[in-house]
Amino acid sequence: MSEFIRETELSQEALLEASMVERPEKNEPLGPLFWICVGWLALNIIGAIFANVLPVQSPLNQDYNFVNSAPSLHHIFGTDDLGRDIFARVVYGSRVSIAVGVGAMVIGFGIGAPLGMLAAYRRGRFDTFVTTVMYVLLAFPAIIAVIAVLSFWTPRSMFKIILVIGFASVPLVYRVIRTATLAIATKDYVIAAKVQGATDRRILMKELLPNIAPIGISFLLIGIATVVTLEGALAFLGLSVNPPTPSWGNMINESRTVLAENPWLVLFPSLALCLFLLCLNFIGDRMRSHYDVTEVKL
Amino acid sequence: MSTNPDKLLVVNNLATTFNTSAGPLPAVGGVSFDLNKNETLGIVGESGSGKTVLARTVMGLQPRTNVTVTGSVLLNGHEMVGVSEDEKRKYWGTEVAMVFQDPMTSLNPVMRIGKQIDETLRVRLGMSKNDAKAKAIELLELVGIPSPSQRYSAFPGQLSGGMRQRVVIATALACSPKLLMADEPTTGLDVTIQAQILNLLEDLKEQFQMSVVLITHDLGVVATRTSRIIVMYAGRIVEMGTTREVFTNHRMPYTRALLESSPKVSNPSHTRLITIPGRPPNLLKLNQGCSFAPRCAYATDRCHQQRPELQIAEEPGHSFACWNPLPSKREAATR
């Protein structure tokens, strides 16, 4: 009987092999839109970093010859009620969004990702403990925690905002990375490496990290988008950086009452924000389907 | 084609091709056979030979997209190829039903088993709620499920594989179909349960006056339970005949290999089984010759160049597709 079973196993293996040839991984190509989005993000980031070097006006400079003027050659995005150049404010406003988004995710990933990988790789008591703690923290609604801490921890600054959102995101990052690592740590090649006596460090860095990276990056981008949206909402509520420092969120908030008369005041920061988010989401989503990580539900 | 009243099923040159991203995949490549009323027909072949695809295409149950079906299937006089799903649906359950290969995945995990049987009765036969429930419990009892009225409200996850397969059979039988397609009904089960399920199917066949198509990769299963056997390889019929003929007087080397690789009760235990060398072919890259040729000990140049069509053996109803057939036992005896 055992021979018989071996026979079926053999042919099953053959079928598996055949099906691997017949149904290749449907790695969708990244497509031109993906690269357009990458380009747009790069442009935004360069603009944010080099705003004071680039030929952009000061966001605080008040030009009384142009108050509330519609977009023109002088001020391509128009000006606000103090005669400040909207284009300059949109460019400088991106600094806040990008700094908060990237900064918070650096903290979130800096703590959550190594913990998640280690827990999934080591398993055992360490995993049980950290995972329990993280799941309890995860149940705490992150947004209310962020708002609560920011409202008590005064005076508010960008640094505090980054810190608070960053820490609040740790449990989420932990969960995603742990799940992804678990899926990969049980794969044959990792077990084979273990059996062959590779060091833990080597397995983590050489086998696990490169395989988790695409999932991690895709989640990182979507995470940045989420944080940027949250920062926008906080700015809208007056809980982010204080005016006159421009941010996309507070620009929209300040001008929404004159929306019908001077629509450009809301239009351009909104457009900048939405495009930025769209690109992040699109790249994240494309990467996920490109690397086809169906086991990991974000 | 004349409609013979004794023929429940007439399949003519049926071909199923999946349009995959890697190109067309001919899972079934031009198959013809028929089935009489109250007959049990066996279909055997290795894993991947296209048995499941054939059975589903005969029913018209192939996936709805990315597949091309040509040829003809006359089921009790109704054409099943090239008609709409609405048309085919009229015959599903009542004329033809299927027992699926894997009882672990073929029942809806979040629906009580009784409801899954009920549903067919109520939708197809318009039974009332209470009548359907009574009938479902009756069916569960018929397929040998203990305390059926309690099991009626169990979820599939609460039953063992054998029990689940009985539920699948009960569901298939709900509307007394004329033809039952049993696709490897015992593959996922352990050996003692296998025999029970097969015997159950045999009993039910008599009771319901059905025709049965019994699919398996194990020739031992079909030896005593079928009147005729079809041997499939790479989506085609390579040998077909009465059970007796196929077992005792097969002409195709593949059939022999299949027989030799299947365990026999008569063998002393620990007899080494002969496995078929090589692997089933990649259907995306079939050669123009006989698809078994690369694994065949008797293959000649011709086998690699030219595909053999089914040819009639001397015994009526027996045919095989081979350029270098094994010698007929009958010929040897008369010579």
Added chain:
Amino acid sequence: MLKYVIRRLVMLIGIIFVISVGSFYLIHLLPGDPAAVILGTGDSPSNRLKLYKLLGLNKSIFDQYFIWISNIVRGNLGISFISQTSVASTIRAALPIDLEIMGLSQILAFALAIPLAMRSARKPDGLIDRLLGATSFTLLSIPPFIIIVLLVLFVSIKLGVPNIGVASYVSFGTNWIVNLESLALPAFTLAIGSFVVYYRVLRSDMIATLQEEFITMARSKGISQRRIMWRHAFRPSSVALLGAAGVNIGGLLAGGFVVQYLLAIPGLGYTLIAAINDSDYLLVQGIVLVVSVGVVLINFFFDFTINIVDPRISRE
């Protein structure tokens, strides 16, 4: 099943404990003398005495927590020294508004997402699926505070639909028509965000479910396409949907606060922002506690529903 329920309950109690500790500790984040900051303009010797009694500020931190939590359990969230009203009664007045907005937005979101996701899943990559996919992806990238601003512009100002977006809030009991008019835009704004999430989750889960063998088996029984979609495919997929809904509720908060703030709808979000601006810290603390516990309870409820829908989960 019972074991599962007990395990979840223990977990729930643990989480609520952590939330209570977190909310309690907020006061100690305040810079300088917390009493002075909390009392703000209401700083007088008699108020100081009341506050010290309420929070036990001169005692050890453990005693403080104990005093605080025993007050909370008795429903005493303290008195706002800014507005001189009981925090509990302020919250009680505002909470129904949040529940109503949440409820309305979720009903709207499900009513849109379920049929559209089923439609998409039936023909993945078909024209309708692609259109819906692009639309939902775009909506995903528009924050609620932009949506509400645009909605106010177009619906109330440009189209001039009477009362929508400008009606001031009255309770459902007083005048339900005006009530719905005032909540229409907030509910719709939040519904858009939820719709996108639900649509995408349900669509991909439905596509996967429709590949399952039990769907082919259901087909083979000769039951209608419609019945297969609703009875056989939707139910297992709805587990993913409920899971998404549970997670989504917490994410809805920021958007909810924004729309209330913008349209001056006196729910918890509006009250919270006003309290932050007034430095009314006891009120902020009370709202934080109530909202957090509320979200956790809603999540618990969703978990529980998932269990009823899918018998596989509690058994594992």
